[in-house]
Amino acid sequence: MFNSSVLPSSYCAISSNQDxxxxxxxxxxxxDTIDVFLKGEMYLDKLVVAFIVVILDIVIGFFFYFSx
Numbered sequence: 001m002f003n004s005s006v007l008p009s010s011y012c013a014i015s016s017n018q019d020x021x022x023x024x025x026x027x028x029x030x031x032d033t034i035d036v037f038l039k040g041e042m043y044l045d046k047l048v049v050a051f052i053v054v055i056l057d058i059v060i061g062f063f064f065y066f067s068x
Contacts, residue, residue: 033043
């Protein structure tokens with residue numbers, strides 16, 4: 001049972017009685033891997049994707065530096 005006393009007072013600035021309000025909660029799931037071809041054969045971790053992005057940023061930075 002959800003009670004209005006669970007909410008911090010700084011996040012709920014309602015001047016009237018809080019027992020008259022209905023509170024909704026939403027839960028969500030996040031995946032740490034990505035199915036590349038949606039066939040269940042090859043997966044990428046978030047860490048690998050972040051590493052690839054950093055490497056590409058470094059390569060592009062060197063390319064622009066040496067092109068000038």
